[in-house]
Amino acid sequence: MPPIPVQQAEAVGEYDMFVIGGGSGGLGTARRAASYGAKVGLAEATHRLGGTCVNVGCVPKKVMWYTSEEASALRHAAAYGFGNAEENNKIAASFNWPMLKKKRDAYIERLNGIYDRNLAKDKVDYHEGYASFIDKNTLNIKSLNGENYTVKAKKIVIAVGGKPHIPSDEEVPGASLGIDSDGFFELEEQPKRVAVAGAGYIAVELAGIFNGLGSETHLLIRKNAVLRTFDPMLSDVLLPWMEHGGMKIHKDTGITKVEKIDGGLRVHQKNGPALEVDTLLWAIGRVPNADGLGLDKVGVATDAAGNVVANEWQETNVEGIYALGDIGGKALLTPVAIAAGRRLSNRLFGGPQYKDDKLDYENIPSVVFTHPTIGSVGLSEPDARKKFGDSIKVYTTRFRDMSGAMLDEDQKQPTAYKVICAGPEERVVGLHMIGVGSDEILQGFAVAIKCGATRKDFQATVAIHPTSAEEVVTIF
CATH class of the missing domain: 3.50.50.60 (FAD/NAD(P)-binding domain)
Structure with missing residues (x-):
């Protein structure tokens, strides 16, 4: 749906919740609140819904990562009987960046449209413009064509994310x-x-x-x-x-x-x-995207880096104003923002069964799309030693995964896993992986670690062979 016109926006009255920011966290928050029958509005300051992740982050980055992986597969194809190395290397070197960019951009535009339609389906009012505080229950919306109008809301959620940092020319000339x-x-x-x-x-x-x-x-x-x-x-x-x-x-x-x-x-x-x-x-690095929000007008506290300070319930120091996602400077991951926002909406509008709903920020898994990929959940070894001292046990393994079995030795990507256990029961408090497929392998093990799995639980699980993942349960 297109953004609502100014006349309609001014006639709304008071929203139950208004979300500033149309990224993944803001959209998840708004849609979940609306599913409970709340009157919800959302403002996004660009023409594209989805925020950093969808437009200039995780999604197009993963497309480019896959593209790079395809180039690598071409270079290795001759070892598996496809073509010859000289021809395949030429094909890999002939990569057409403009063509791929055009297809990637079209893919992202389709996602933008899906987000737009989801807002309409869930009856969330979509405002296209910059939102800033007038008071704790009133926002000014400056639309992208320059018009200004106000909206009121009982509860306001700040989910504006972050932005990349570049040094100034004064700091680094040029x-x-x-x-x-x-x-x-x-x-x-x-x-x-x-x-x-x-x-x-x-x-x-x-x-x-x-x-x-x-x-x-x-x-x-x-x-x-x-x-x-x-x-x-x-x-x-x-x-x-x-x-x-x-x-x-x-x-x-x-x-x-x-x-x-x-x-x-x-x-x-x-x-x-x-x-x-x-x-x-x-x-x-990235910095909070708080410019122009007018936080000073309502007294919302920020830290030295400019992040909005929020507690474990996503509450700021001002009653009725909440913050989640990258603007809070903690666990800067898209699924974290979505999970925090949905739990906030559950608690505010979902009834008494959700009165204690909040996100647990411990043992959040994350991946890095390097070559090979990285997966990590829980405490690093240095952090585990700080927290548990000498009671930790560390198990490691290094090997070459089977996807490179037909490659020359110097072409085989490395794989390394580390499992960190703590206490007499050897509860698993950290798992760190680098190697082909680590991004996909980690999710299931993250569930086990979240449930408090121990070394014995891992050992009691029958390995799946031949896989890289089996090394996590046979590492001990």
Whole structure:
């Protein structure tokens, strides 16, 4: 459905709930509340519903990851009897970025339309514009054509997400010559040479995609490891494999200046020679998307980083105002925002059986779409040692998975798993995986860990053979 017109919006009266933000968390919250009969409105400040995940995040990123995997499969196909290596490598090198971008964008547009139709089906009023607080129950909506009007609501949910951070030109001269992760999806052509600055999951994922598709790829990291919030084993396995695959890793460095030159950019490093590239991509973190919300007008508390402070019930310090998703700066994952929002709506509108419903933020699984993929749930080994001391036991295994059985040894991706147990019963408090299929394997084990599974429970489960996943139950 199209956004409701101004005249209709002004005639609504008072909503039971109004959600600021049409991303995954906001949509999940609004639709769940409406399913209980609540009068719900939602404002989205762009022309596209779905937020970061659908438009410039997880979904198009996964399409690009699959694309990179297809290139890898082509390069390995001769080992399994398909064609010959020279021909297959030429096909892999002939990747048509503009064609794929056109198809990917059309796919995302179809998803935008599905979200739009779902709002209509669930009778959620869709407002297209920027929402900002006037008071704790009143919002100003500035529509994208410049019109202003107000809406009232008994409860207001802030679900505006985050945005990529790029240094200012004052901090790093020429920094604005680079692009961010949003800009990655706007690239019309594949850069032949690219520098990616960052060591988090966005940086390693996008660098891996570029490298897999044949771009000369430089990854610049401040220290000696990537994914530093994850278990150290994962970086220990991933970094050497990325370098083995041709990526150029620049450690203990940073960018001091960026210059425009004929044919591209010159990126000056703190340590190391200047790099000449076509594209510089900043992936150095995300910041809350709170600009213009008017939080100061209603006294909603924020932390030093600008995240909206909310408790375990998603409540801010102002009664009737809630916050969830990336704007809260905690567990920045799409399914977390959806789960928190649905539980909030359950509690507010679902009846007494949901009076205690809230999201448990412990043991949230996450994956990283590197090559090979990473899965992680629970405590890292350093965090487990801090919490449980010497009572933990760590079980590890490293092997080459069977998908590379016909490949030469230097082409076989590494696999490594770590299971961390704590206490006399050896309850599993952490599982960390890198290897083909780790993203899919993790989900089932995450359920077991959430249920409090122990080493004995894992051992009592019969292995599925031959799979990589069986190593998780035979690791002990």
